[in-house]
Amino acid sequence: MRRLPPLAAASAPTLAPTLPRTLAGTLAAVLVTSLGVGLLGTVPGAPAAAEESAVTAAAPARKIDLTRWDSTRRLRRGNLSGTRVAAGRVEFDERVRTRRHAGTRYDVAHWTSPWRAPGFSFTNLIASWSARTPGDSWVEIQVRGRSAANGGSRTNWDTLGRWAASDRHLRRSSVSGQDDDGTSVNVDTWRTGGLASYQVRVALLRRTGTGAMPSIDLVTAMTSRLPTRAGATSRPGPAAGKVLAVPRYSQMIHRGHYPAWGNGGEAWCSPTSTSMVLGYYGALPKARAYRWVPRDHTNPWVDYAARMTYDHDYDGTGNWPFNTAYAAPRAGKAFVTRLRSLREAERFIVAGIPLVVSIAFDRGELDGAPISSSGGHLLVIRGFNKAGDVVVNDPAAANNKGVRRTYRRDQLEKIWLEASGGLTYVIHDAAHPLPESSGRW
Structure with missing residues (x-):
């Protein structure tokens, strides 16, 4: 488990204290840029000025490059x-x-x-x-x-x-x-x-x-x-009603697996989320790679991913770039970034790219979650319902069937932006290029 350290306020240039990180890791899928000028792109058919206004209003002073x-x-x-x-x-x-x-x-x-x-x-x-x-x-x-x-x-x-x-x-x-x-x-x-x-x-x-x-x-x-507060909730945009077919894997069914690599369960949210995205692209490792995993282990590719993302200094599988480095040669490209709002995340869903995001929350801050709180957790954003609420695969569910959840937009955006600053893994293949951006990433 990995507890997210507090974000340093944009107005305070002092170093934030270093703290251990908790629950299922720390990851977050995704962003994008070609030669780092900014984070705001243009969805095909959407007016650039209107999109920028919508995102900026929801993300004051979020400086990301x-x-x-x-x-x-x-x-x-x-x-x-x-x-x-x-x-x-x-x-x-x-x-x-x-x-x-x-x-x-x-x-x-x-x-x-x-x-x-x-x-x-x-x-x-x-x-x-x-x-x-x-x-x-x-x-x-x-x-x-x-x-x-x-x-x-x-x-x-x-x-x-x-x-x-x-x-x-x-x-x-x-x-x-x-x-x-x-x-x-x-x-x-x-x-x-x-x-x-x-x-x-x-x-x-x-x-x-x-x-x-x-x-x-x-x-x-x-x-x-970054500022420490999320600001106003972003308005639903072009991904409303679009949900990607991301397979569902529970981290909890691996509880007790391989103590040398984190012991499964709540410690494996990051490699489990990364594996769900690789499964979506048909890019999971071949069976011969994980033939050492016992046959009675469901979804053995998650055990393999945990081993191949394990950080021996941190003693966990929640190192963000270790997860994208594991995913990149399998899918095509993968990197860690920060997004400024769920409105930006919608651009990736429209492009067919699910995201892994890093959150943390206290009791009562995320309705419908399979766990009551977490100091640091990763899950997959797979789409949005017609009201703009967020359809996710949350690996903290007790079994694969319960992984798909729908979370309130205001709640998820707040605990994502305030806990990790919008940290995201972007993992994509050649068939799913990054969203159009008018040359801005």
Whole structure:
């Protein structure tokens, strides 16, 4: 379980305290941007000005920026050190140095993004990636920032995650702490006192003496500075009455499964939600991948997802970008972002893209929920009824049949925006491109 830390108010550039995160993880499906200018797109047939007015009224002062490097052209804008770009991927080319990790020596190469200024003083950054890590190879994601004052002084490089698709050679982990220069890492989130720009650096590592070729085809960075209150409830929009056919999986039927990876049950909301979205795309892992799961385990691909998203430093399956990194090569693309309202979420439903979102709530704040409260929980938004209320797959239900629920729009939007700032996983395939945006993402 993972308790969501409090959001830092937009008016207060101080670091928020780091707290453990609870219930079923912490995830949230989805957003989108090409070269990070903003979060507001245009639904086909909807007037852009009217859409922007509707979203802005419901989301005061929500500063969010997502930058994507996900094509040959964009990846070539970064600095290559021992790497090359080909066919939309950054590949290991030659070692620029070696380093030891967990007793093994690795060759190292790097890709470093250009400096990126989102246009506001950001207090949070979450990176996402999609990588291939054959054999004994892995990737390490780092970030550093630069202030607007003091001549643009730079912070140290902080490590956000060490990741591999398999756990055969690497204990996949975040690196919380690193609070030596006014910034810190809380599981998957880089917290600052307010910085003007940043760089992301990806190290590609392979065991010395091998020919493994680690590579990446997507790097994103989402920065934000948010108010603590949700504001007025957004008005229903173009997705009213549209519900996607997302399969229903309960996390609770896995209670007691694999203590080494969280023990199932309430701890597995994130990999269960991610698996529901992969099931929607027909992109679940093949049976041979989880043949080690006992035959009497229902939905064994959820056990597999929990193992492949487990963060050994955090001791849980609720690391947001670890879940999207697991989903990305299976579906096509996946990343973590924040949305400003359910009106924005509707754009994805219209495009046929279900979202995973991160919420937290107290008793009486979410009518019809299968649990009375949660300090941090993930579920899937699969659509909206004709009144604009939200149709979800909530994995906290006791069984698969009870997973589908309908939650009041005002209640869900409030506990989503105020608990996680609208945190979302966007997972999509080639048949479901991101919503039209008039070039804004």
